[in-house]
Amino acid sequence: MKALEIKNLHKSFGKFEALKGIDIEIEKGKCLGLLGTNGAGKSTTIKIITGQLSATSGEVRVFNLSPSTHLKEIHRMIGLVPEGQPLYDDITVKENLDVFRRVYSLPQEKTLEIADELELSQKLNSKIKDLSKGLRQRVLIAKAIIHSPTFLLLDEPTSGLDPSSSENIYKRLEILKEKGTTILLTTHLMNDVERLCDDIVFINKGKIVAKGTPSQIKSDYKENQIIIEARHLTTNNLIQRTFSTQDDYLSEIYKLKEQYEILSIKTHEPKLEEIFISLTETSNEKDHD
Numbered sequence: 147m148k149a150l151e152i153k154n155l156h157k158s159f160g161k162f163e164a165l166k167g168i169d170i171e172i173e174k175g176k177c178l179g180l181l182g183t184n185g186a187g188k189s190t191t192i193k194i195i196t197g198q199l200s201a202t203s204g205e206v207r208v209f210n211l212s213p214s215t216h217l218k219e220i221h222r223m224i225g226l227v228p229e230g231q232p233l234y235d236d237i238t239v240k241e242n243l244d245v246f247r248r249v250y251s252l253p254q255e256k257t258l259e260i261a262d263e264l265e266l267s268q269k270l271n272s273k274i275k276d277l278s279k280g281l282r283q284r285v286l287i288a289k290a291i292i293h294s295p296t297f298l299l300l301d302e303p304t305s306g307l308d309p310s311s312s313e314n315i316y317k318r319l320e321i322l323k324e325k326g327t328t329i330l331l332t333t334h335l336m337n338d339v340e341r342l343c344d345d346i347v348f349i350n351k352g353k354i355v356a357k358g359t360p361s362q363i364k365s366d367y368k369e370n371q372i373i374i375e376a377r378h379l380t381t382n383n384l385i386q387r388t389f390s391t392q393d394d395y396l397s398e399i400y401k402l403k404e405q406y407e408i409l410s411i412k413t414h415e416p417k418l419e420e421i422f423i424s425l426t427e428t429s430n431e432k433d434h435d
């Protein structure tokens with residue numbers, strides 16, 4: 147069963163085309179990372195899935211339902227952590243959570259239960275404006291999952307958080323995933339995506355530039371680098387040379403051997419971050435051609 151199916155999705159704001167034909171699928175229970183630089187179209191995609199924006203053309207199905215005809219049903223099944231931490235600043239954590247509890251007609255205990263789950267019990271009477279960014283993000287997650295959604299969408303959930311707050315959020319997402327929640331998260335930060343996401347979609351300027359599992363993307367992109375460490379036979383100077391597998395690196399090694407002792411030959415698997423930067427640059431260059 148598919149939690150999400152997006153086909154040939156286009157979105158224009160006036161003459162500006164923010165999404166230029168996007169296809170995304172998520173199987174129930176899986177986690178997909180939607181990666182892209184600023185302005186790539188990540189939030190626009192999420193807003194179309196959640197019905198905050200309507201598509202210009204293309205098909206969107208959430209558990210086989212269309213947001214244009216079945217938004218109420220979809221809202222019962224999904225939870226959203228939007229970007230920018232929109233919370234009511236002058237009221238307490240408890241009051242914030244109560245607002246959303248009431249939206250779903252849930253009993254009072256649910257507020258305490260969800261606060262406990264997100265380790266916010268000690269903060270229930272604190273005003274949102276007095277909380278750290280990391281705690282605010284936990285309130286947003288509590289709010290988003292108060293009705294136990296089967297599909298959680300998070301728009302840049304760790305943006306602006308310090309490493310320990312990010313870790314805390316990712317641990318919680320891992321627990322939700324273990325319980326079977328489908329997750330779609332957007333980010334421009336590659337760290338942790340690999341550990342949580344089964345699939346990754348890279349978008350740039352409204353177009354998909356790569357998709358697949360993290361290891362598929364890496365192996366598709368295995369323009370691996372060969373790193374050679376060597377020591378000069380007379381001076382003992384240590385050097386490191388980097389070649390691409392596409393270079394004629396074997397003859398380079400033979401040349402080196404005349405003056406150097408080869409200490410090690412290693413391959414370098416590109417990190418997702420490097421692939422992301424490179425794909426974004428290539429796609430930007432193509433646009434300029």
Ligand SMILES: Nc1ncnc2c1ncn2[C@@H]1O[C@H](COP(=O)(O)OP(=O)(O)OP(=O)(O)O)[C@@H](O)[C@H]1O
Pocket residue numbers: 159162164182183184185186187188189190191229334
């Ligand atoms: N309501 C709008 N009116 C006009 N243009 C918009 C609107 N919303 C988004 N855009 C434009 O569409 C493009 C995609 O925006 P979007 O917010 O989806 O990007 P994003 O990938 O979420 O970026 P960020 O990482 O900055 O959050 C951007 O160029 C943005 O300026």
Ligand SMILES: [Mg+2]
Pocket residue numbers: 188189190229301
């Ligand atoms: Mg955004």
